[in-house]
Structure formats: C-alpha cells, structure tokens
Amino acid sequence: MFQVNSLLLTGDDEWQAWFSEHAKINELNMTITQDTRKLTGQQNYNLYFIDVDEIPLEQVGPKISGKSVVVGLTRTEDFGRSREWLVNGAKDIIVFPAEEARVESLIQDVVRQYKIQRETDMGFGTGEVHVFYSAKGGSGCTVLAAMMSQSLSVHQSKKVLLVDLNAQYGVTDTLFSIQPQRTYYDLLPVVNEMELRHLQNIANEHPETGVFVISSPSDPEKTEEITDELISKLIRVGRMHFDHVIIDLPSAMNSITFTALNTATNLHYILTPDSLGLRSYKYANELFNRFSIGNGISKTLMLNKVHPKSEMTSSDIEKIIGKKVDATFTDDYYGMQPNINMGTGFFRSRKHKGDSKAARDMKKYIDSFVTKSKE
Ligand SMILES: Nc1ncnc2c1ncn2[C@@H]1O[C@H](COP(=O)(O)OP(=O)(O)OP(=O)(O)O)[C@@H](O)[C@H]1O
Ligand SMILES: [Mg+2]
The missing domain is CATH 3.40.50.300 (P-loop containing nucleotide triphosphate hydrolases)
Structure with missing residues (x-):
C-alpha cells in the first residue's frame, strides 16, 4: 500500500509520543529522531516536521527548496523567526501543542493530496x-x-x-x-x-x-x-x-x-x-x-x-x-x-x-x- 513518508525532528519526548500516535491514526509512515543527519541522508520524505526551537533554519535549508512539505513547530510564537522560515519556503509554522488541531488537519490534507496524486499517476482511463x-x-x-x-x-x-x-x-x-x-x-x-x-x-x-x-x-x-x-x-x-x-x-x-x-x-x-x-x-x-x-x-x-x-x-x-x-x-x-x-x-x-x-x-x-x- 502507498504511504506518505514523514520525518519528525525533535528531542522532545512528549512531541514524539503525540506524533507517533497521530501518524498511526492517519496512515502516515513516520520516522522520529533528533538526529539532524537524517536531513542530509539518502531518504527523502514527503513531509517534514521540524522543531524550530531546537533546529536552526540553515540546517534544513536545502530540504525546504525541494519538493517536500516542511512544517515548523515551536513552543512560543516568534514572529521574526516564523517569517524567516516561511520566506525560505516552509509551508507553515505551528505553535505546538497549542495548535494541535492545525497539525492534525495538515497531516490529513497532505496525506489526501499525495494519495490523489498517486492514484492519478497510476493512471485511470486513457x-x-x-x-x-x-x-x-x-x-x-x-x-x-x-x-x-x-x-x-x-x-x-x-x-x-x-x-x-x-x-x-x-x-x-x-x-x-x-x-x-x-x-x-x-x-x-x-x-x-x-x-x-x-x-x-x-x-x-x-x-x-x-x-x-x-x-x-x-x-x-x-x-x-x-x-x-x-x-x-x-x-x-x-x-x-x-x-x-x-x-x-x-x-x-x-x-x-x-x-x-x-x-x-x-x-x-x-x-x-x-x-x-x-x-x-x-x-x-x-x-x-x-x-x-x-x-x-x-x-x-x-x-x-x-x-x-x-x-x-x-x-x-x-x-x-x-x-x-x-x-x-x-x-x-x-x-x-x-x-x-x-x-x-x-x-x-x-x-x-x-x-x-x-x-x-x-x-x-x-x-x-x-x-x-x-x-
Ligand atoms: N485572444 C483574445 N482576443 C481578444 N479577447 C480575448 C482573447 N482571449 C480572451 N479574451 C477576452 O478576455 C476576457 C477574459 O477572458 P477569459 O474569461 O477567457 O479569461 P479567464 O482567464 O478565464 O478569466 P477569469 O480569471 O475571469 O476566469 C474575456 O472578455 C475574453 O473575451
Ligand atoms: Mg475563466
């Protein structure tokens, strides 16, 4: 079965627990780690969740310009920093866990869009x-x-x-x-x-x-x-x-x-x-x-x-x-x-x-x- 691949980068245990549970519910294949080397590894993910309080923009930079969806997560709103991430191509910056519901609906949207795309790629009709x-x-x-x-x-x-x-x-x-x-x-x-x-x-x-x-x-x-x-x-x-x-x-x-x-x-x-x-x-x-x-x-x-x-x-x-x-x-x-x-x-x-x-x-x-x- 086709699955959307996602990476969560954070050292926060509570975040890791929340995401691993919600990934399962939404049929998202999720890798959870605090090792930023995952960003430069072979594997490309469809969706990235990045703890922007821990990980600086420069480390993620190249991924953002690619075809994946990058979402930043932060504990407190910092307008200047959010702007920098967005300008550099992040899809969204979400205050977590305060805006948990937004993360959930974003996951659902991305999974749905990729599935539709996949079905189309496989071709139906001529x-x-x-x-x-x-x-x-x-x-x-x-x-x-x-x-x-x-x-x-x-x-x-x-x-x-x-x-x-x-x-x-x-x-x-x-x-x-x-x-x-x-x-x-x-x-x-x-x-x-x-x-x-x-x-x-x-x-x-x-x-x-x-x-x-x-x-x-x-x-x-x-x-x-x-x-x-x-x-x-x-x-x-x-x-x-x-x-x-x-x-x-x-x-x-x-x-x-x-x-x-x-x-x-x-x-x-x-x-x-x-x-x-x-x-x-x-x-x-x-x-x-x-x-x-x-x-x-x-x-x-x-x-x-x-x-x-x-x-x-x-x-x-x-x-x-x-x-x-x-x-x-x-x-x-x-x-x-x-x-x-x-x-x-x-x-x-x-x-x-x-x-x-x-x-x-x-x-x-x-x-x-x-x-x-x-x-
Ligand atoms: N080649 C053309 N020569 C002259 N007028 C044209 C030409 N192509 C389009 N128009 C006119 O430009 C106007 C806009 O065209 P149309 O409605 O097809 O654009 P649209 O991109 O669909 O716009 P919308 O954003 O409103 O959907 C219409 O009045 C249409 O008659
Ligand atoms: Mg039109």
Missing part, C-alpha cells in the same frame, strides 16, 4: 486531461479551453468533455449558451459509485459543436460542499469515456484547483504578454515546483492576446523566462464578440477555420498537436 490555468485572472483560460474543446470535437471528431471549475461565474455557460439545470454539485450523492451515466445526467451537449459541458454551481454555499474527491472522481470517470477532458480552472489556488492540476496529463499555462502576466507566471512556477505539479507530463505555454502593440513579444518572453512559447493566440476582441455573444461556438463545420484570428490560431495549433501525437 483520455487526455487538459488543464487550463493562469495565475493571473482574465488571461483567457475560459475562452481558450472552450476553443480547444470545440476544435477537437468539430475538426478532429473527438469525444470531448469540458468541465468548468470556475465556481460562480458562468462564463462557459454563456459561451455555450447553456442555462444549466444541473452542475457537478449534483454528483455529491453518487460520489462513491460515480459512472458515465451520472456524468451524462448532469452534462449538457452543445448542439452546434457536440462538446459535452459540465457546469459549476453558481451558489457559493454549494461550492463550499464540493470535495477534492468529487473532482478527482469526476475527472477519472470522464477519462474513461472521453478522448479529451478539458478543465477550465480559476486563478485562485485552492484545494480543488490543486486536485485538478494534479490530474492533468497536459497542463496549459495561459500567459499574456505583459509584466503582470510574467510576474504571475513566475509565482505559479515556484508553486508548481514546490508541490511537484506538472512533473513528468506535457506542459504547454500559451501566449494569449498577442498584439503588435503588446508590451513584449513572444521572443522577449522566451528570453526572460528561458522557456519556449508553444502557441500564440492573437488579440482579436471584435472578431470574437459575435461568437461569444451568440453562444453558437467558434467553429461551424469541419472545414470552418473560425471567424476570429484567435480561433484560427487555435485550429492551427490543434491541427499540429494532433498530427504530432499521431507520429
């Missing part, structure tokens, strides 16, 4: 999961996710499921002219036995393009009830029955976003050619590295809203971030408006290349992408 993400709002994730799903369906005759995880905004519903009666919230009662028919019950098939769309609940109270498990099952069942599951994510990094990112087989980051876009990209990249998001899967950098008067060109951006831009989409506000307002889709037929420059860019990208994957 459909591709394309996740659209940008740390900067308004970059074009929703529009590009919709365009990609429509091109795959209309031009390539693929079975496509588009899942809108932007709770509350309903932009996808507008793009597909849907007034959803049901959303993924309605999967809650069937989480344990979810299968294709449940997805069919809540999805809407877009008549013009044949894309199946699953909408987000618009009620904030409902959104709060959505669990990571529901999202990962939804994607897993989707992959078994569709060629492509396309996921439109919000910019906010919460546990649902995190879960969806971890299910991706293709991660599409949407960047706009401006300094704010670059800053957000840098921030997202650090976060992805820290949580091992995107390791071993195909990652695409999509530059959207490209205009001759943009602050930066595609090659400027490549120079700054040292990464290749994989696809560019032209800024074409006026060309896109009729498609957006009518909700009839960006592509009308197999031969139709799109009315806007951005849609034509997407068709070209998908054509090349599909050719490449056939090679």
Whole structure:
C-alpha cells in the first residue's frame, strides 16, 4: 500500500509520543529522531516536521527548496523567526501543542493530496486531461479551453468533455449558451459509485459543436460542499469515456484547483504578454515546483492576446523566462464578440477555420498537436 513518508525532528519526548500516535491514526509512515543527519541522508520524505526551537533554519535549508512539505513547530510564537522560515519556503509554522488541531488537519490534507496524486499517476482511463490555468485572472483560460474543446470535437471528431471549475461565474455557460439545470454539485450523492451515466445526467451537449459541458454551481454555499474527491472522481470517470477532458480552472489556488492540476496529463499555462502576466507566471512556477505539479507530463505555454502593440513579444518572453512559447493566440476582441455573444461556438463545420484570428490560431495549433501525437 502507498504511504506518505514523514520525518519528525525533535528531542522532545512528549512531541514524539503525540506524533507517533497521530501518524498511526492517519496512515502516515513516520520516522522520529533528533538526529539532524537524517536531513542530509539518502531518504527523502514527503513531509517534514521540524522543531524550530531546537533546529536552526540553515540546517534544513536545502530540504525546504525541494519538493517536500516542511512544517515548523515551536513552543512560543516568534514572529521574526516564523517569517524567516516561511520566506525560505516552509509551508507553515505551528505553535505546538497549542495548535494541535492545525497539525492534525495538515497531516490529513497532505496525506489526501499525495494519495490523489498517486492514484492519478497510476493512471485511470486513457483520455487526455487538459488543464487550463493562469495565475493571473482574465488571461483567457475560459475562452481558450472552450476553443480547444470545440476544435477537437468539430475538426478532429473527438469525444470531448469540458468541465468548468470556475465556481460562480458562468462564463462557459454563456459561451455555450447553456442555462444549466444541473452542475457537478449534483454528483455529491453518487460520489462513491460515480459512472458515465451520472456524468451524462448532469452534462449538457452543445448542439452546434457536440462538446459535452459540465457546469459549476453558481451558489457559493454549494461550492463550499464540493470535495477534492468529487473532482478527482469526476475527472477519472470522464477519462474513461472521453478522448479529451478539458478543465477550465480559476486563478485562485485552492484545494480543488490543486486536485485538478494534479490530474492533468497536459497542463496549459495561459500567459499574456505583459509584466503582470510574467510576474504571475513566475509565482505559479515556484508553486508548481514546490508541490511537484506538472512533473513528468506535457506542459504547454500559451501566449494569449498577442498584439503588435503588446508590451513584449513572444521572443522577449522566451528570453526572460528561458522557456519556449508553444502557441500564440492573437488579440482579436471584435472578431470574437459575435461568437461569444451568440453562444453558437467558434467553429461551424469541419472545414470552418473560425471567424476570429484567435480561433484560427487555435485550429492551427490543434491541427499540429494532433498530427504530432499521431507520429
Ligand atoms: N485572444 C483574445 N482576443 C481578444 N479577447 C480575448 C482573447 N482571449 C480572451 N479574451 C477576452 O478576455 C476576457 C477574459 O477572458 P477569459 O474569461 O477567457 O479569461 P479567464 O482567464 O478565464 O478569466 P477569469 O480569471 O475571469 O476566469 C474575456 O472578455 C475574453 O473575451
Ligand atoms: Mg475563466
């Protein structure tokens, strides 16, 4: 059985007793020691608990920059020191045992996230999961996710499921002219036995393009009830029955976003050619590295809203971030408006290349992408 490996570094007997008991309850494989050489040893742990009253930051430094989660424990709050640990990459500093409950819920979260990731790594279903993400709002994730799903369906005759995880905004519903009666919230009662028919019950098939769309609940109270498990099952069942599951994510990094990112087989980051876009990209990249998001899967950098008067060109951006831009989409506000307002889709037929420059860019990208994957 898969277990999350954890290390507790402290000489405190009471802490050691508490952690060994709670590790057992939460199926955490825990090594407990006061020997700091464990930090430099061969073994890498998924989760580190460090007694920051005993162990100086410098000794732990290299581990913090890795992919593990490091949590500091202290007996008394020391703002300056906590700040230093956090700045250097610790996930949290917890006053212990006063905030025992926080440690407990953190353990549960980390164990759950690793398990979901593990299940995804093992692979369920063969459909591709394309996740659209940008740390900067308004970059074009929703529009590009919709365009990609429509091109795959209309031009390539693929079975496509588009899942809108932007709770509350309903932009996808507008793009597909849907007034959803049901959303993924309605999967809650069937989480344990979810299968294709449940997805069919809540999805809407877009008549013009044949894309199946699953909408987000618009009620904030409902959104709060959505669990990571529901999202990962939804994607897993989707992959078994569709060629492509396309996921439109919000910019906010919460546990649902995190879960969806971890299910991706293709991660599409949407960047706009401006300094704010670059800053957000840098921030997202650090976060992805820290949580091992995107390791071993195909990652695409999509530059959207490209205009001759943009602050930066595609090659400027490549120079700054040292990464290749994989696809560019032209800024074409006026060309896109009729498609957006009518909700009839960006592509009308197999031969139709799109009315806007951005849609034509997407068709070209998908054509090349599909050719490449056939090679
Ligand atoms: N290539 C483009 N040319 C012109 N306008 C575009 C382009 N791409 C997106 N837009 C416009 O930018 C706005 C934001 O797009 P969209 O809603 O897709 O972004 P988002 O990243 O999903 O934003 P949010 O953070 O709100 O979810 C929309 O009004 C959309 O029509
Ligand atoms: Mg959006």
